[in-house]
Amino acid sequence: MASGSPLQPTLGELIASLSLQLTTLVKGEVELAKAQVAEKGKSMGLGIGLFVGAGLFGFFAFAVLIATAVLGIATALPAWLSALIVGVALLLFAGLLAFVGKKSLDKAKEVKPEPVANLKQDIEIVKDGFTS
Structure with a gap:
């Protein structure tokens, strides 16, 4: 049984195959993690941009309300x-x-x-x- 039959791989072939499959699995997981981080970054960037826009419009709305208060008081004074x-x-x-x-x-x-x-x-x- 020293020589393996063509249907059954040798122990060395099994270890080489396992090593290759493990390397492929790790590379795939790393690529998946990169894709997930990139997607999360895009989503967070969009969210932050929208919050900045909301803050800017909130600032202008507050300025308009201040002007409204001035004009409202100006009706009596x-x-x-x-x-x-x-x-x-x-x-x-x-x-x-x-x-x-x-x-x-x-x-x-x-x-x-x-x-x-x-x-x-x-x-x-x-x-x-x-x-x-």
């Missing part, structure tokens, strides 16, 4: 005064947002991670686990 009122209100709102943002940043600065101390604590916990 002079136009310059109504624009001044709306401008001051917007500045107050911007100041409030800045104040809240600063408070949030200051609060974030209070949390100071200490990686060295945490690492030492982790080492002590592991040492205690081994000694127990």
Whole structure:
């Protein structure tokens, strides 16, 4: 049985065939992953572009609403005064947002991670686990 029959492959032929098939399978999986990433990238790009467009139109809509507020107040007051009122209100709102943002940043600065101390604590916990 040293010589294989033409119908049955030898062990070496089986290993070579397995190696070739495995290589083909891995290459196919890599190509599939590339195609999926490319498709996901296109979809994400389109989504991001649409969000940017929505933000731009939202900005213009907000500007129109501000102009509408100015014109609405101008029916009872002079136009310059109504624009001044709306401008001051917007500045107050911007100041409030800045104040809240600063408070949030200051609060974030209070949390100071200490990686060295945490690492030492982790080492002590592991040492205690081994000694127990």
